[in-house]
Amino acid sequence: MGSMLIFALGHGINIVFPAAVVMGLVGAELLRRSGSVWPAVVVHVVFNLPTIPIMVLAGMG
Template sequence: MIFALMHGLNAVFVTALVVGLVAAELRRRSGSVWPGVVVHVTNNLIGQGLVLFLAS
């Protein structure tokens, strides 16, 4: 929830909430923050890719 709130109450709030919950669960299960970092980076790359694709 804190992860999502730090992104602000805007269009990405729900996505940030889901990514934050997934990252938290990965941290809990693996004991490492790195799987969550990979999820975050992947999510951002997909989002940026969609923006670039839709803009062209």
């Protein structure tokens, strides 16, 4: 639970915070079940992939 909060706060208190809380919980559970950080890293990358074209279209990237 602590790692989820650190993960979410690391993304800032903004519109992204609720999604970061969910991703932090998912990542923590993946780490607990697999014993490896890599499944959580892969899910994080896949979760963030749609933001790249959105940022480009919005002129932010």
